[in-house]
Amino acid sequence: MKEVFILRHAEAISGGGKIADFDRQLSKDGILEARQQGKKCMSVSLLPDIIYSSSARRALTTSIIFAEETNYPQDKIKVLPQLYEIYPDQIMDIIAETPHHYSKVMVVGHNPALTVFIHLFTIEGIMQLPTGTLVHIAYPDCDNWMDLKGKKGEIKSIWKPQW
Numbered sequence: 001m002k003e004v005f006i007l008r009h010a011e012a013i014s015g016g017g018k019i020a021d022f023d024r025q026l027s028k029d030g031i032l033e034a035r036q037q038g039k040k041c042m043s044v045s046l047l048p049d050i051i052y053s054s055s056a057r058r059a060l061t062t063s064i065i066f067a068e069e070t071n072y073p074q075d076k077i078k079v080l081p082q083l084y085e086i087y088p089d090q091i092m093d094i095i096a097e098t099p100h101h102y103s104k105v106m107v108v109g110h111n112p113a114l115t116v117f118i119h120l121f122t123i124e125g126i127m128q129l130p131t132g133t134l135v136h137i138a139y140p141d142c143d144n145w146m147d148l149k150g151k152k153g154e155i156k157s158i159w160k161p162q163w
Helices: 028-043 057-070 088-096 113-121
Strands: 002-008 050-053 104-109 134-139 154-159
Touching: 002 057, 002 113, 028 057, 028 134, 050 057, 057 104, 088 104, 088 113, 104 113, 113 134
Parallel strands: 002 104, 050 104
Antiparallel strands: 002 134, 134 154
């Protein structure tokens, strides 16, 4: 079985036209959201084998905070600049190229690509993916990442930040 974790970056500051979108940092609430998701995954031992992160500041910071909370080595986060502006099928291409020995992949990125990815590549689909939300998708009949192409996974859980 292969499992995918989709994590939309945590809440970021607005930038107000003074800061480039790519450089927006997490808000105070966003930092708490990222910590919360890491702690939740750690508490139920639902941990990725590999993390792919957008290089945008808010996504990469989300990945780093998540890694801190789950004891995932930060230097093992795979920073992929293409995740900043990407199409959903390209996300699937990245996942499909994951080395076979990994069974759980996390992608930390942005909307609308992540919401559309979940809509296209899961049985249930979703209409909205708020910031800081983690979606756990299982592909029970897949033993190889390439097998995911053309299949729809099953959403096992959706964790939204709790306030």
